[in-house]
Amino acid sequence: MRVDAALAKLLGLSRTMVAELAEAGDIRVDGRTVGKSDRLIADTWLDVTLPEPPKSLEPKEELIEGMDILYADEDVIALNKPVGVAAHPTVGWEGPTVLGGLAAAGFRISTSGPPERKGIVQRLDVGTSGVMVVAASERGYSVLKRAFRDRTVTKTYHALVQGHPDPLTGTIDAPIGRHPSAGWRFAVTTDGKPSITHYETIEAFREATLLDVHLETGRTHQIRVHFSSLHHPCCGDPMYGSDPNLNQRLGLTRQWLHAVRLGFEHPADGHYMEVESPYPPDLQHALDVLRA
Known part of the structure; x- marks a missing residue:
């Protein structure tokens, strides 16, 4: 069988994914790199390196030096975001986040919004410091989100x-x-x-x-x-x-x-x-x- 068809059958991958693995040189037969359209021969050794599973975008809880709380109540948390801190987790960002810092400090955040951006109604660039507001309640999220949108x-x-x-x-x-x-x-x-x-x-x-x-x-x-x-x-x-x-x-x-x-x-x-x-x-x- 062709490499793409065989690996789709053996490993349950899509042919597109197999093609990407082959293009990256991650499929080898008897130590030799093969392409997606090459044929697999019986009694040879097949070696496939699979990509890492996607990492969780859950915020990592850690106290952040300089992230002072400027105002907080049951609906709103306003904070001073230091430089080098992202608002929320994103693919490729390994550094601290506002959500992780608030969780480590014991603050409750609104459950509204995408899982990795719960409570986030605005963002500041990682390289920009200053005041930023996060929703602490569902009411806070809907009202503030609309205010920023409007x-x-x-x-x-x-x-x-x-x-x-x-x-x-x-x-x-x-x-x-x-x-x-x-x-x-x-x-x-x-x-x-x-x-x-x-x-x-x-x-x-x-x-x-x-x-x-x-x-x-x-x-x-x-x-x-x-x-x-x-x-x-x-x-x-x-x-x-x-x-x-x-x-x-x-x-x-x-x-x-x-x-x-x-x-x-x-x-x-x-x-x-x-x-x-x-x-x-x-x-x-x-x-x-x-x-x-």
């Missing part, structure tokens, strides 16, 4: 960008999509999704500007992409064109971007509340260097 949540970031944006206060309205030559990056593209960023200057330095940024939309890497497209990338962000010499002088090993404030209506009674997150030490240090 863009009634006020999201305020502070960003340190290179140079001085002109005008000092303005709006960037430019669609964002996958970068045409690097799928892991994003860029302003003609066929991208509508993306709107509002900004105001807080403080201007000789080499950089500290901005107050409000997002009208929430695209992946939106702030980083928009200011990079204006030739004012976030300091410490080599992926989008920051100056490595300035990054080194400021002591930055990640983009200077921090979610400082979230404003939303509380799921229980609808009263408006805001939660703020202070700058972490590395971002504060960069400002201190510029001010000195």
Whole structure:
């Protein structure tokens, strides 16, 4: 029999899976690598290396240094997410997660949402720090999820960008999509999704500007992409064109971007509340260097 037909019968795999194993060189007969259309001969030794089983996406419980709780009640948990922490488990991510940190600290999370993202109503990039809200109850999940979807949540970031944006206060309205030559990056593209960023200057330095940024939309890497497209990338962000010499002088090993404030209506009674997150030490240090 052909290799693909025989292994499908012997091991219960699909022919597509067998073809992938053969292409990867994981099927051998008497020590010789064979293709999917080769024939299996009686009295030869068949050796098949199967792929690892998919890993569980259950969050790994571990206490996370610097993940302070800023506000908590029976519906809402607002926390300060440190850099290097993902919101929830994903394929390929082995590091700490917000859900794992909350579980280790004894917090109950809403059971709503996909299994690996229970209670998650918003996300911050692994490389971005700041305030983030998680639903603690089913009521909290449905109300907050709808609020983020309908863009009634006020999201305020502070960003340190290179140079001085002109005008000092303005709006960037430019669609964002996958970068045409690097799928892991994003860029302003003609066929991208509508993306709107509002900004105001807080403080201007000789080499950089500290901005107050409000997002009208929430695209992946939106702030980083928009200011990079204006030739004012976030300091410490080599992926989008920051100056490595300035990054080194400021002591930055990640983009200077921090979610400082979230404003939303509380799921229980609808009263408006805001939660703020202070700058972490590395971002504060960069400002201190510029001010000195």
